[in-house]
């Protein structure tokens with residue numbers, strides 16, 4: 001059967017992750033600024049680490065939903081180069097949505113720092129304490145999060161172009177976040 005939009009779970013997870021990632025990037029950039037108020041810095045670190053772990057869970061769920069429910073086909077009128085660009089950027093976003101939080105997690109655990117929500121549940125860290133590993137993961141987290149931010153800018157620009165300028169139905173494949181027919 002031909003479908004015209006993503007499943008309800010896929011749309012709900014997409015917009016939840018979008019909102020959280022758009023908060024995580026500025027929080028990450030601000031919390032490492034020298035001279036920041038100590039209380040604000042601590043609050044941002046606690047928010048960033050724990051929301052980041054939640055994002056790691058959400059991307060796992062998202063991959064499951066992606067394979068469980070069919071995705072709508074792109075309109076046949078879309079030029080092949082644009083369809084290829086969309087496919088490549090979506091693949092890059094999936095890879096980065098895994099690499100960025102995973103590197104952040106390894107950086108924190110290898111550095112011997114707490115992740116309050118997981119620690120409160122008594123979960124093990126799974127990552128050995130190692131300064132060298134923490135430094136490598138820190139560099140991976142830094143570069144991959146900036147790459148994610150850059151690709152997100154392109155993704156948002158493309159979404160606005162299709163939703164506001166072209167109005168070709170591509171934006172309404174992923175909208176609304178909830179409702180619009182449960183499938």
Ligand code: HEM
Nearest residue numbers: 024025028029032049052053100101104105108138142145
């Ligand atoms: C999609 C999820 C995430 C995004 C978009 C993100 C983004 C960022 C950004 C933009 C920075 C500032 C760049 C830098 O100085 O490294 C940063 C820093 C940081 N992030 Fe994340 N992050 C995510 C997940 C996580 C997770 C899951 C953790 C740990 C549990 C984490 C821990 C950290 C730490 C500790 C820093 C400070 C870097 C340092 O000095 O070590 N992040 N993050």
